[in-house]
Amino acid sequence: MKKLLLFGLFFLSNILLFSQPGKVQEIFNRYAGKEGFTSVNLNDLASLTGNNFKEEMKKEIGDIYGIKILTYEAKKKANKKLGDAFAAELRNYTPDAGYKEFLSVNDGGNHVRMYTKKQGNKATEFLMIVIEKAEESVLIWINGSLNLNNVGKIGEIFQNLDQMNKGNKSYKKKGE
Amino acid sequence: MDMSMKNNNKIVLLLRKYYDADISIAEMKELKYLLGETEKNAFINDKILLDYCESEAKNTEMKEDFESVLFKKLDLRASVHPIRILWSGYRKYYSIAATILIITTASLWQGNFFISEGSGIIITEKNLNNNRELALTETKRAFGLISKNLKIADLQIKKLSYANRGFEKLKILEKLNIKF
Numbered sequence: 030m031k032k033l034l035l036f037g038l039f040f041l042s043n044i045l046l047f048s049q050p051g052k053v054q055e056i057f058n059r060y061a062g063k064e065g066f067t068s069v070n071l072n073d074l075a076s077l078t079g080n081n082f083k084e085e086m087k088k089e090i091g092d093i094y095g096i097k098i099l100t101y102e103a104k105k106k107a108n109k110k111l112g113d114a115f116a117a118e119l120r121n122y123t124p125d126a127g128y129k130e131f132l133s134v135n136d137g138g139n140h141v142r143m144y145t146k147k148q149g150n151k152a153t154e155f156l157m158i159v160i161e162k163a164e165e166s167v168l169i170w171i172n173g174s175l176n177l178n179n180v181g182k183i184g185e186i187f188q189n190l191d192q193m194n195k196g197n198k199s200y201k202k203k204g205e
Numbered sequence: 206m207d208m209s210m211k212n213n214n215k216i217v218l219l220l221r222k223y224y225d226a227d228i229s230i231a232e233m234k235e236l237k238y239l240l241g242e243t244e245k246n247a248f249i250n251d252k253i254l255l256d257y258c259e260s261e262a263k264n265t266e267m268k269e270d271f272e273s274v275l276f277k278k279l280d281l282r283a284s285v286h287p288i289r290i291l292w293s294g295y296r297k298y299y300s301i302a303a304t305i306l307i308i309t310t311a312s313l314w315q316g317n318f319f320i321s322e323g324s325g326i327i328i329t330e331k332n333l334n335n336n337r338e339l340a341l342t343e344t345k346r347a348f349g350l351i352s353k354n355l356k357i358a359d360l361q362i363k364k365l366s367y368a369n370r371g372f373e374k375l376k377i378l379e380k381l382n383i384k385f
Contacts, residue, residue, distance in 0.1 A: 057352050061325075061327050062327050064325050065325070066325055067325075067326060067328075067339070067343055068326070068327040068328065069328045069340050069343045069347075070327065070328065070329045071328075071330060071333070071342060071344075072330060072341070074344070075329065076333060077331060077333070077337065077340055077341055077344055081212065081330075096344065096347070098343050098344065098347045100343060100346075118368055130356040131358065132354060132355075132357070134354065136355060141350075141354050143351075143354060143358070145353075152238055155351075156352070157308045157347075157350065159350055167346075167347065167350065169347045169350070169351065170297050174356075175351065177265075178376075180348060180351050181352060181353045184345075184349060184350050184352050187341070187344070187345040187348060188345075191340065191345065
């Protein structure tokens, strides 16, 4: 019985540790699936890359467990009213307790904010809000920690993938 | 060979080439006559017919007349070729149907109908295979945005650190009672 209780507590702590932030999930529920919005919700970032870069990606993303992206673009068919509501919500967004803002950029109509949530010394969640005037708003939530190094390397892998997709035959993986 | 004969030969060759019409000179002359009739006895000369044959006729209505006469004639001759009858009678509809079929198949192959950014799509692991490209574009863009802004943050931190160092130096100078 004691073992079962301990197991239960361990299980619960894991859920709490890696759970999705309530407010972010609420926003996703409200806007995902509506006209003008694109939503990506992946628990395994490496699954994006296919077999060519899976191992390489797994090595680089090490501490990233999942990603959620919600994008609004003011295109022809987009629901502009919802788009404006989304931008307003992001502009006034105050994240759940535990998140700390570490970057804020206001440049003309553009507005960027980044937050991290830490467990001890380790960042466990990353949140980013981007509002580019009225045309585009993005909400990114990452379960895991990010730094300039792994972001740069992941970006590089995506770039290589893109080149491969475009059929650039001259492309060769590094070291080949 | 006079000019008219040369034209007749050329028209027959063009009819064979562009319309796959197994047609003789006599039949071609009959065709000219029939065409004249459908054109309400309009004067059909060799030049117009050559234009038709080379599919360069500017008057689409007249070109359609020509084709319908030609295919009507071929239909009459093609009792042994049922496929040709079907093809010649309805080929416009076939091309429309083929285009629709190709688009539909391509869309089904992709697993969606013209799904693109901003269409309200929700991509998860379940439908990732059908929407990998879009997911990749979105994630790439997200990392691009993060990277760009992290670089800004990094730059700001470095600037701050330089400013702090400068400030520390000023404090040392102050302690040493050095004034500018």
